[in-house]
Amino acid sequence: MTAVTVRVPAKVNVQLAVGGRRPDGFHDLANVFLAVGLYDHVTATSADGLTVTAEGRDVEGIPLDASNLAARAAIALAERHGIAPDVHLHIAKDIPVAGGMAGGSADGAGALLACDALWGLHTPMDELLRIAGELGSDVPFPLLGGAALGVGRGERLTALEAGGAFHWVFALADGGLSTPEVYRECDRLRREGGAGDLVGEVPEPAADPALVAALAAGDAHALARVLANDLQEAALSLRPALADTVAAGLGAGALAGIVSGSGPTVAFLAADAEGAAKIAGALGGRARVAPAPAAGAAVLP
């Protein structure tokens, strides 16, 4: 085989419960991921040495050197097998960059799978998930797709049932938000509120049983009532204009609107496909409709 293309989905966090800041700077999470039908494609081609190219939306915002998450994934997989990371990686991006939809993480996951196939390694899925977790907290989930609860930093996954079809609309923002900065702002707001921001000072994060049940039932109305993101206040504090976006989507009939992960993308849950189209029309050019759940990373035939 000389070239392998993998299609890999974006995510929305339907629940993001953020615990206290740990001594290592990370936060323990109860992170309920849902894969959505917005995709990047990662193509791995046989080459001498490691190179990365990219095309598509906002690609000037992503590095093309060894710091690209796809390149880091290829290097980590090659190291694990004691081989050289000889591959050209091409990323066709449709997932917004720095948008809170785990675009870079998706590319990391896609590169793991593409290189594994290109190099004929047959790495077991649990090993790929372990390597992915070392690359970043969000990298394992796109390998699974569907829905899953992430604990620890968010990298330790348990698959969840996601029934039916959910209709989402994503309002893309101009310019990204830095994930570490949003976590820092969350900590600052907690300290300002007087309760402290450390482990022991913040309630331990836990998955909401009502949310897990709504996901399993494919019940959009029930899910809309319990969507929750502990990073939302921090994202709104850093980007106050997002409140207008939330209001615009709700005004157009969304069942609920929530900042996706660390933002600034805002995710709207619609009652059905027509509702989603109406919300997207009201939000204008930067809105994208996407169904969920989406399948995890997969090699294209």
Ligand SMILES: C[C@](O)(CO)[C@H](O)COP(=O)(O)OP(=O)(O)OC[C@H]1O[C@@H](n2ccc(N)nc2=O)[C@H](O)[C@@H]1O
């Ligand atoms: C906001 C989310 O997208 C929700 O899924 C993730 O928690 C972020 O995951 P990610 O982008 O893969 O993050 P990582 O690359 O692992 O970490 C980047 C930075 O985010 C912060 N971070 C991330 C995950 C976590 N559980 N606690 C943190 O405080 C830390 O400052 C860390 O240095």
Ligand SMILES: Nc1ncnc2c1ncn2[C@@H]1O[C@H](COP(=O)(O)OP(=O)(O)OP(=O)(O)O)[C@@H](O)[C@H]1O
């Ligand atoms: N392949 C990649 N695609 C996008 N960004 C990348 C990639 N590799 C490294 N990066 C870096 O990661 C930063 C975050 O990009 P990304 O699109 O993953 O953000 P995000 O969707 O907010 O992530 P998350 O939801 O996991 O917090 C970018 O600003 C970029 O510098």
